[in-house]
Amino acid sequence: MALTAFLVIMGLGTGCTTVEPWQRRTLSDASMRGDRDPAGLLLAEHMWFSREAAAGGRGVGGGGCGCN
Amino acid sequence: MNMSPLELSLPRRRFLRTSATWLALSAATPWTWSAGLQLGDGLPDLKSLQLEGTLPDLSGKVVHLDFWASWCVPCRQSFPVLEALHKSYGSKGYVLIGVSMDERRPDMDRFLKKNPVSFATVRDAQEKLASKVRPPGMPTSYFFGADGRLDSVHPKYEGETTRKKYVEIIERLLKSVQA
Numbered sequence: 001m002a003l004t005a006f007l008v009i010m011g012l013g014t015g016c017t018t019v020e021p022w023q024r025r026t027l028s029d030a031s032m033r034g035d036r037d038p039a040g041l042l043l044a045e046h047m048w049f050s051r052e053a054a055a056g057g058r059g060v061g062g063g064g065c066g067c068n
Numbered sequence: 069m070n071m072s073p074l075e076l077s078l079p080r081r082r083f084l085r086t087s088a089t090w091l092a093l094s095a096a097t098p099w100t101w102s103a104g105l106q107l108g109d110g111l112p113d114l115k116s117l118q119l120e121g122t123l124p125d126l127s128g129k130v131v132h133l134d135f136w137a138s139w140c141v142p143c144r145q146s147f148p149v150l151e152a153l154h155k156s157y158g159s160k161g162y163v164l165i166g167v168s169m170d171e172r173r174p175d176m177d178r179f180l181k182k183n184p185v186s187f188a189t190v191r192d193a194q195e196k197l198a199s200k201v202r203p204p205g206m207p208t209s210y211f212f213g214a215d216g217r218l219d220s221v222h223p224k225y226e227g228e229t230t231r232k233k234y235v236e237i238i239e240r241l242l243k244s245v246q247a
Contacts, residue, residue: 002083009090021205022169022198025139 104202111216114165114190117197120173121190129163130241131212132234135198137169138179140206142225147183149231154187157238161214161245167192169206211237214245 019027026032035041076084105112111131114123134150136143154164166189170176176191192198201210209222220237222230 001079002086005083006086006090009087020195020198021203021208022135022137022192022195023171024206025137025171025175028139028141 105218107218109218111212112197112200118194119190119197120193123190124163124188126163128214129161130214130238130245132164133167133210134207135167135169135203136207138175143207144183146207146225147185150187151185153234160242162238162242165190167197169198211241213241
């Protein structure tokens with residue numbers, strides 16, 4: 001029990017890391033862009049509104065400031 | 069067997085002991101996060117930070133450190149402007165050092181081959197300088213006066229607006245050198 005709790009706590013403690021601004025080479029890669037494939041995006045949008053009966057709504061308005 | 073309310077069972081004692089050990093170990097781990105360079109702070113001793121490349125003479129000069137990376141599009145856009153600044157003010161007591169944060173040396177070399185510049189470029193391969201300075205994004209420019217104190221920090225590159233800002237800072241700092 002104690003060992004399990006210990007391992008879980010250790011796992012949670014070590015699972016987080018900060019990616020510094022100068023370490024974002026991979027994140028800045030074009031393949032990380034959600035809109036890199038316009039045709040694929042259109043298809044996904046089509047499936048989304050067919051299934052959910054709602055167009056749009058996949059994005060988030062505003063820039064996260066809560067003012068929109 | 070009856071236990072008093074203050075006594076703990078063996079598993080609980082073990083659990084508490086293990087948790088306390090883990091917490092103690094965590095507390096003993098050196099906390100490496102730092103707030104980074106603040107206005108008024110001195111220019112770090114670049115020679116001690118094992119940067120790859122040749123550092124120019126910085127004594128009594130206005131120093132501009134520009135953190136960049138080959139994968140950063142605004143950095144690429146800023147290079148012609150940086151080169152022009154170096155050419156205009158390089159002989160007047162201004163030194164520009166481009167600090168590449170590329171993880172791989174060939175990435176930097178390829179970039180510099182495509183975008184050749186005449187100002188000094190070094191690579192912070194071990195991230196020692198970046199960990200000390202902590203630039204908030206790529207690119208970020210740090211301007212130090214001739215007294216070696218940090219005068220201005222300029223994150224991002226926004227074309228002409230940034231160029232004008234750089235010119236304003238450099239000219240002000242150079243004036244204080246000449247005065």
